[in-house]
Amino acid sequence: MKDLVLISGSSHQALSKGIANYLGIDLLPVKLGKFSNKETSVEIIQSVRNKHVYVLQSACGNINDNLIELMILIQACLMGSARKISVVTPLFPYSRQSEHSQSKRLETCSPLAVKGADHLIAMDLHDAQYQGFFKIPVDLVFAEPCIISYIKHNIPDWKNSIIVSPDAGGAKRAASICNKLGLNFALIHKESSSNRDGENNESMGLIGAVSGRVAIIMDDILDTGKTLKVASDMLRLHGASKIHAIVIHGLFTMDAINLINNSYIDDIAVTNSVPQDQNSELCPKLHVIDVSHILGETIRRSFNGESVSHLFLH
Known part of the structure; x- marks a missing residue:
């Protein structure tokens, strides 16, 4: 798993560390903060060139700020020539909007959250059919x-x-x-x-x-x-x-x-x-x-090309 890289946003670093411990790797050092005008600042310290990068960010706290931070992290990985980018969102942002049956809002927000990513891992979506709004593969994790x-x-x-x-x-x-x-x-x-x-x-x-x-x-x-x-x-x-x-x-x-x-x-x-x-x-x-081990196992299986659904069927 030497080509697997784990990056944590600022929303839930304790969970990210738990996942990293399960996988037996260290989180990639990242400087997260804000400029004086309150714009989000992201700096990836080490190279991600030709790596499969998993970016972890959950929809909690200041959700809109965390969403922007996630998008900038994805863009930073793209600029760093990452081979593949997977977004891991234990709680996916704006996933409850489906309750209001406003498809235009869904079609706009859902792909925007992971724009530039190749793969999404989300946990217990409020509405499972929500994954149909994405044009990238989606692995659903169940608690x-x-x-x-x-x-x-x-x-x-x-x-x-x-x-x-x-x-x-x-x-x-x-x-x-x-x-x-x-x-x-x-x-x-x-x-x-x-x-x-x-x-x-x-x-x-x-x-x-x-x-x-x-x-x-x-x-x-x-x-x-x-x-x-x-x-x-x-x-x-x-x-x-x-x-x-x-x-x-x-x-x-x-x-x-x-x-x-x-x-x-x-x-x-x-x-x-x-x-x-x-x-x-x-x-x-x-x-x-604690769900860090089931998220970590999902990441391990997806990285190695193993079945994710088998984890929940058996």
Whole structure:
């Protein structure tokens, strides 16, 4: 792997170091900063000529600044005559825009984020079909193996549990984990109705029996925390004995920490696709699932031309 080079942006250097340790290599030295006028400054210290460069940057913190930094890193590698450039984004920027069904915005933003790159590695896209907007190969990484391992080793009574999707969009992800663990599945869904005045009313419904069971809520993104709060209220109302939550990308924006701390959720686990150090200090319920090894193995397999999908099928 002497021709493999790993470069980290400034968004999540701790994860980048974890991936480098898994691969048994050092991160390539890069000077990252800003000029006096606040423009992003990037300087790659060592040569990347004829190397396969993996650039790591996650959509967290100052997302727009990190996105520009990623684009400049890609351009610097191109100017440095890198043989191939792969972008690794544990949380891909602007991937939630698909919720608004504005295809022009998607077509503009998606390729722009990795313009000049030859290959993209992204982790648990909010919408899997989002990869269709790229003209370069896309390898999707799934946190599912890490989550299954976490459930088996950290939830003592997991065999008496039921996996809960807090909305219809996450049903497929939750059902996949159910099948691999041999567990039952429950779904929280929204019910809409109109009154005589034409006003729309929304209510929540639960499909599945959770009474006396350990409930494990599965979601891909925790943003404001409102979805998990409502889900935990619903599960407690229906008699769940204990409530765990597992989220892939934990953003914890706005008042999310307080919502989780004051909810019926007994504990919550998130991956380190984005930094969680500060959140861990503020939320005693929070546990972090390390995904550096699965990202590192994906990089190793892609570099050596091995199957990436086999990693998640078996």
